[in-house]
């Protein structure tokens with residue numbers, strides 16, 4: 063079993079080889095591949111991007127093999143868990159008693175545990191990378207275990223940590239330090255159990271009332287009822303703890319500064335993604351998502367996923383993290399949805415979907431008068447090559463509102479979801495099969511007056527069906543300057559096209575004194591103002607001048623980045639360093655520092671972002687920056703980058719997964735004097751730092767400098783950004 067597990071892990075780490083290519087993954091044919099050539103694979107009824115390097119689906123066989131090994135390993139693990147469960151169960155039942163009446167609480171009704179062929183269900187869920195709900199052999203149907211817990215800490219991800227006298231840990235949702243509560247055990251895992259809060263016996267130490275009416279059931283904010291100062295304390299602790307546990311830095315407590323707080327803790331998000339889906343409050347006590355297809359189709363709702371469910375949608379009328387104008391748009395969309403529900407199906411579905419959008423352009427303004435007048439008549443798809451969505455690195459929460467694989471009627475590929483083909487002019491179906499997501503992005507052009515881009519994501523192109531609601535939005539919310547319609551066969555589809563409907567086909571953002579354009583599916587940091595704090599910290603760690611007055615940073619952070627990091631002066635010794643902006647998005651970090659560098663090289667896997675980055679250099683008259691599209695997770699990445707000028711400073715800002723071992727090995731050899739590591743996941747950051755600082759790991763060894771700076775980009779959510787400086791020994 064161990065050998066199988068190792069093989070599967072190795073296959074996953076390295077990516078698989080194309081047929082007949084096992085011995086030579088660096089063959090020239092493969093070197094030409096880039097992110098556009100990535101294909102998808104089919105796993106458990108859902109399409110997922112395949113990370114292997116085969117040029118086509120047909121050429122790929124390794125990933126399939128690795129998946130089979132992963133399945134086998136998961137099954138073996140599930141059997142092991144089943145044995146361990148019995149033992150854990152006894153430990154838990156000492157303090158537990160059967161739940162008499164399942165109770166409906168704000169946090170959700172406990173899921174009834176059922177007797178059944180638990181091994182089969184366990185194995186099935188384990189395949190998907192998730193664990194089973196505790197289906198314990200011998201437990202009577204409808205019974206769950208109620209336990210009294212004391213919460214002592216908040217774990218990364220926002221779960222309350224409740225330690226039993228024996229030391230056994232139960233993670234409980236919606237539990238906060240200092241709180242005494244009653245909870246229901248929902249899963250027992252290898253070293254811990256998972257519980258759902260039923261009711262509070264004694265409030266937690268820093269309780270405040272949450273202003274949002276959807277707080278509780280909504281899966282978006284999880285910390286809104288925790289005082290902001292306590293949120294910051296917990297977030298700093300997550301960074302410290304990851305460095306200790308995963309990075310192996312026992313003195314981490316003294317390495318991490320206080321958190322840079324966010325000035326505006328509400329209405330700070332410039333990007334919100336709401337889902338259309340079957341209406342649901344809480345997953346617990348509701349239908350099993352795996353068997354949802356067997357129950358009658360629920361009502362269609364627009365909102366965020368409730369806590370604990372990735373398949374149903376909690377209807378929301380407001381979100382306190384977005385601008386009030388975005389609330390208005392949300393309400394217009396919700397009213398429209400109600401009218402659709404009350405209309406007979408035929409009325410909602412015009413006979414032909416082939417006509418083009420005929421929406422009246424919004425009144426011309428300084429920003430987009432020209433494109434307003436022509437785009438509605440002849441919508442042209444934007445590039446379908448971009449591999450990333452605008453939300454690529456957003457927190458895994460209600461905000462990243464993606465439907466699950468089998469979410470009732472609209473999950474899976476469905477009839478329009480044939481691999482590789484994007485449905486056009488499909489026969490009209492019910493709204494459930496048409497509407498996928500509503501994305502609202504807020505721009506901040508020079509002058510500081512917000513503008514909005516509204517993107518309705520549908521499973522096929524039928525602009526007539528959106529015309530009435532888009533017209534209402536334009537009439538009632540004048541700050542909406544851009545309307546687009548993205549067509550994606552499935553929510554996770556990579557084969558997508560964005561059709562402009564009205565207004566300029568991009569958003570404008572002012573950041574660090576520069577003017578950026580951001581296309582509908584390009585990444586941009588979600589908290590624009592706080593991004594200036596983040597980038598200024600990055601600049602100081604790189605030994606460069608920040609865009610803001612350093613006095614805006616907390617005193618502890620100022621001291622750390624100026625003194626402890628000895629960030630004054632240029633580390634490379636050369637007058638103007640060569641700076642690499644790795645995972646550069648639309649080029650924001652590199653371009654904001656370009657005036658202090660001899661060259662800026664930006665690299666990202668998303669073609670759309672790279673195109674924007676080039677245009678951004680041009681619109682800001684920056685001539686010493688160049689941007690390249692490369693998949694930095696490719697095993698042969700070093701050969702693709704060898705022709706670029708060597709960096710003095712590397713700024714790396716990967717997505718949540720962090721960097722691959724192959725790319726980390728490349729970084730150790732790239733010769734940079736400094737690596738500034740920006741991350742939105744302390745765990746993957748700590749893991750990668752461990753790789754870069756390890757002795758005898760090949761290439762140069764880096765040392766982690768004191769003054770790791772957490773920066774709160776996402777108040778009220780269980781997410782934290784952190785910036786670390788590594789210098790070459």
Ligand SMILES: C[S@@+](CC[C@H](N)C(=O)[O-])C[C@H]1O[C@@H](n2cnc3c(N)ncnc32)[C@H](O)[C@@H]1O
Pocket residue numbers: 450454455585586587644645646647648649650651665666667668671692693694695696715716717
């Ligand atoms: C967190 S964003 C950072 C963007 C940018 N630094 C910023 O501050 O706006 C992460 C970026 O990594 C890119 N990315 C994710 N996986 C990648 C891969 N395998 N290869 C190259 N780029 C990747 C995404 O396209 C995205 O732009």
